[in-house]
Amino acid sequence: MPITIDLPHILEETLAARAREQGISLEKYLERLLTEPVSAKARRPLTPAERAKAWLEAAKELPAAPAVADEERESIYSSRG
Numbered sequence: 421m422p423i424t425i426d427l428p429h430i431l432e433e434t435l436a437a438r439a440r441e442q443g444i445s446l447e448k449y450l451e452r453l454l455t456e457p458v459s460a461k462a463r464r465p466l467t468p469a470e471r472a473k474a475w476l477e478a479a480k481e482l483p484a485a486p487a488v489a490d491e492e493r494e495s496i497y498s499s500r501g
Contacts, residue, residue, distance in 0.1 A: 432446075435449060
């Protein structure tokens with residue numbers, strides 16, 4: 421069944437780039453995004469090792485956060501005088 425969805429240009433570009441990274445068409449990538457959550461519910465519960473692997477894979481998509489402070493104690497308290 422064909423469905424048309426109007427996406428913001430930046431979202432379309434981002435999704436297309438992710439599809440290219442996986443070597444598939446944008447249509448196939450979107451199909452996977454839409455069907456994986458549905459088929460995942462039909463599967464058996466994940467083992468702890470499978471959950472950990474899935475979490476690590478999902479975490480790769482998160483932006484890198486800057487470090488709060490470096491390893492030296494002086495750098496943490498330097499602004500206090």
